[in-house]
Amino acid sequence: MKMAQLSTTSEVPVATIKYYLREGLLPAGEKSGPNQSLYGPDHLRRLRVIRGLLEVGGLSVAAAREVIDAIDSDLGLAHTFEIAQRTVSPEIDPEALSAQVVAQVDEVLSGWHVSPENPGRLAAARVLQTFAELGQPDLSGWVPAYAAAALAVAEADLDEVDARDDRESKTEMVVIGTVLGDALFAGLRRAAQEHVSSQRYSGGAS
Amino acid sequence: MKMAQLSTTSEVPVATIKYYLREGLLPAGEKSGPNQSLYGPDHLRRLRVIRGLLEVGGLSVAAAREVIDAIDSDLGLAHTFEIAQRTVSPEIDPEALSAQVVAQVDEVLSGWHVSPENPGRLAAARVLQTFAELGQPDLSGWVPAYAAAALAVAEADLDEVDARDDRESKTEMVVIGTVLGDALFAGLRRAAQEHVSSQRYSGGAS
Structure with a gap:
């Protein structure tokens, strides 16, 4: 056409x-x-x-080009995941993170096979550092609940990739799923918050 | 000082x-x-x-002011949640969504108390519409896994709010938790993807 x-x-x-x-x-x-x-x-x-x-997904043109190049390349799936993850993650200087919050994240991730430079590990540590600076360091129930949910979602992500037949559909799902999965989860979390919040606070608080 | x-x-x-x-x-x-x-x-x-x-959290100055005003106000918690959610969610025209994807989301949310104008409901529908346009409409395993994870995370979010003593700490946790929870989850999801991916594809694919 x-x-x-x-x-x-x-x-x-x-x-x-x-x-x-x-x-x-x-x-x-x-x-x-x-x-x-x-x-x-x-x-x-x-x-x-x-x-x-x-x-x-809210990506910049430069970021979108990078992940599209990954779809077009003949990189393996694990490598495509790496590129997609790096592209959609904030750049974080590990030096700016306290050893304590990094250790806190590593404790939550213990038993997982995660490389030190995983962009998500640093992003999670930066969130914990922000809470620590706000004097809210005790998140001992909250963070593990997030980790368990993230693991379940990652299993579902990989199931969805595995269900695709050819290499191109698989890598496309890796890229699109990594980017849009964040938006899907954030959306469903807002809906779930309204649900749980209405159950707990209904009748007066709002 | x-x-x-x-x-x-x-x-x-x-x-x-x-x-x-x-x-x-x-x-x-x-x-x-x-x-x-x-x-x-x-x-x-x-x-x-x-x-x-x-x-x-990556908010704009205008968005940050809006949620800070909510912390300073004497609004109830449910209302503060609403403001925090609206501020961190993309603005979506419901007219641009197909009835089919909205119905798909509502099916996943069935049993939840969620108002039609919940920004997360529309954001989730827009993600599904993007997948549908890409010819990937069958996400019948993926989306419910996300919803279950989102519900567990929302329960943890509210537990964390309930654990705070005074009104100001509670609303601060609502606002900060809504904004930073997205970043925390996205980070942990990347780490979990590397873990699950290394278990499934190790030895050759990368």
Whole structure:
């Protein structure tokens, strides 16, 4: 199909599609004339992946390009996971973290196979450091509950990847699932908070 | 203490503290002269809350002000939860969601007391819509696993709030917990993914 039709079908404006082409998010179409290219179903699909990463996942264009490159590469799944995780995680200077909060996280993760540079390990430690600075260091019930929930979710994530047939669907699920899984969980957590909160505080507190 | 000491103690530059004062994030100090004010432990604590919301929680200044106003108000806990949730959730036009994905979310939430305008309900529906557009509509194992984990986390969130003594600590925990809980969960999920992934794919895939 031509650019105009790709735009109509995907509901993405032509100017935006051209921007994605220039930024390397969307691969070039097949040249069919001096100023014309043809696009296929792969381009349509990729456009939807891009929109999901940018609009729903909240990634920057640079971050989206990095994870899309990982889908297109022939990296193994574990490596693709690493890239997706690094891209969606804040950059954290380990030097800025106290040894105490890192030890607290490692205790919660004990028994898990997690490398020291896992971006999630540092991100979790930074959250605990913020609570410690606020004088709320005793989260001895809260953090393990989060870890247990995170483990259950990670098992479900990997089940979903394993259920895909070919390499491309698997890596796409790794990338999309890593990015959108955060948004899904945050959404469901808000709904669950309303539910639990209405059970506990109903009749007066609000 | 004077501004200079507040800056040293909090490790927040004077210019940044002045910016927070202008933006109404930090309440004014007590006037001690024509060009001088004095600040107390409450200011120090509030500065740490602000840094946590902005740097670790990734909120905008406007969003941080909104949730800080909620801490300072005499709203009930359920209402404070609502404000915190709305502030940290993306704004979603319900019209842009297909009835099908909304029904899918409502099925997962069935039995929960969740109002139709809960921002998490709509955010979850938007994630499912993105997957549906990508031709990945069958997430019949994945989404319920997320919902069960979200419910366990919400119970832990409320336990943590209930464990606080006074109203201010409770509302602070509601706000900080809502914002930083997302970051904590995302971090632990990355660590758990590495753990589960290393168990399943070790020896070749990476």
